[in-house]
Amino acid sequence: MRIGVFICHCGTNIGGTVDCATVARRALEFPDVVLAEDLMYTCAEPGQAAIEAAIKEHRLDGVVVASCTPRMHEPTFRRTVERAGLNRYMFEMANIREHVSWIGKDKEANTNKATELVEMAVAKLRRNMPLQAKAFDVNKRVLVIGGGVAGLQAALDCADGGIPVVMVEREATIGGKMAKLDKTFPTVDCSACILGPKMVDVAQHPNITLHAYSEVEDISGYVGNFTVKIRKRSTYVDWSKCTGCGACTEKCPSKKAPDRFNELTGPTTAINIAFPQAIPKKAVIDPAHCRQMLKGKCGVCAKICPTGAINYEMRDEIVTEEVGAIVAATGYDLMDWTVYREYGGGKYPDVITSLQYERLLSASGPTGGHIKRPSDGREPKKVVFIQCVGSRDKSVGRPYCSGFCCMYTAKQAVLTKDHIPDSQSFVFYMDIRAPGKMYDEFTRRAVEEYGTEYIRGRVSTIYPDGMGQYVVRGTDTLLGQQVEIKADLIVLAVGIEAAKGASQLAEKLRISYDGYGFFMESHVKLRPVETNTAGVYLAGVCQGAKDIPASVAQGSAAAAKVLGLFAKDKLESDPQIAQVDIRRCVACGKCIRTCPFGAIQEVTVRGEAKAQVIETVCQGCGVCTSTCPQGAIQLSHFTDNQILAEVNALCQC
16 A cells, blocks of 8 residues: 655644654654655645645555644545545544644644654554445425524525425414514614515415424434424414404404413413414414313304304324425524512513513504503603623523624614603613624614613612612622612513524434534534534524524525535435444344434344444444444444554554
């Protein structure tokens, strides 16, 4: 075998603390190494050209590159060796940046460790075998989970690109959290005017099938060929007959059902349509508050429905869809802020969340766009906004920033002044985070043009003064003194968290999620909308905190990935997958139970039960190889012999 070794300086990232020339010289002493060079930038075009030329000139059978993380650059180098005529799996990387140069300043020690890592890579490469990918057909349909603005954008971009889209939304209407907003920052234009056309386009697009009031029940298969079971929850209204006339909601005698769309700022009827611009504009019965379903006595909605759409006997329905790719855009929820006992813990009616305030501001809200105190309906003259309630707070398990709270608080302060000209707004904040286009200018406008008073500090307590107002006590850290403000209304900028059920959905999608429930991207910089499961993409706040423009951009990015995936008639499977030696398999089933992707099944071979890997489903994670008590499963390109070769090389150093 003829092996070439290339040591990358990476400028001073590696070369500053590793003697690359020495590592290259030592590499010439390793078995089968016929060429060793140190290059300034192996990932740059000159470095790539040098590697290609060396492969051809020295007739190399394999290549080792010692540089930075394989996660970033391994695909690049594999393509390089392929262009020179080698199989892409006759290549190995040694990570001497993250594993060496970035963790110590001792140049001699770093050089020795880098040499050892190179020797281990050479030892493994000597036992590598060429691997070949297999081609398979792809179903050119995409599933979009979530009908918020990110999901809508992804669906429309895919549909406009000629791809049939299946959209699943767990609520009775699409639009997500943006549908609840009155205005958007920094332009302060109508949220419904921006979102409404997108919602209509989704409903009317010939390439989009919408399943509202539905949830994903199960997902099986693999990239290009997913089978998705969708549970269509019972609405108790036949949507094929419902015209959205609203006659049922007007006559319904049960008027104390919680209005979840309006963030519980008021009650609604047991049968209702979420809001006037809802899509689909169809009624839904809440069985927990419907008198007919609870007591068998009422049936008013059925009697007056002109189309006979009411069906009290309706049951959940399971539908199956075949798709080739999935976009997760499940959005977010607000954290339970009632854990903050110092703010009343949810017992003071005039201490509300920012999203509840949005519904008071909105013309489609319970007060028709007039700001009124929930307790007595009076118009508030002093409004206190409190930032970072459940954000950047380790004490409640939310150390991260929610991203857009600073901006919507400034927006709400501006709107308060517009609605109530003689009002005064106060904002308690930790830091102002306004990095977007026109964002900082907008927050300055809230102060300079609208008279909003910003107080840098935290609020320690809120309590009623007994005279119809609330005392807000905090600290002004800039002045170094305690502050007390009497307020009519307090609005809390409550931090976001992953949508309820996100972790369960992640397990169905077989993707990773972080400690807070947000879905994890494949690479934070280079693959921000991809996941560790091929064919599954992310869009919007399900991946992490972001505002509307960023969510829309990510929705389009996910759609671009889907369109790129479907540009090919056939897809190639990764040959780095598990392989079963049926001679050693005893059909214990441990591999089947532990495989996170459901890629192993039991088959009968000559009358005996054996494990079999579904090649197109296997993701090469290696869990099965470490689980098998017989050593009957090996991971291609990472066999026991290859790994032991690395260990032996290290032990002999």
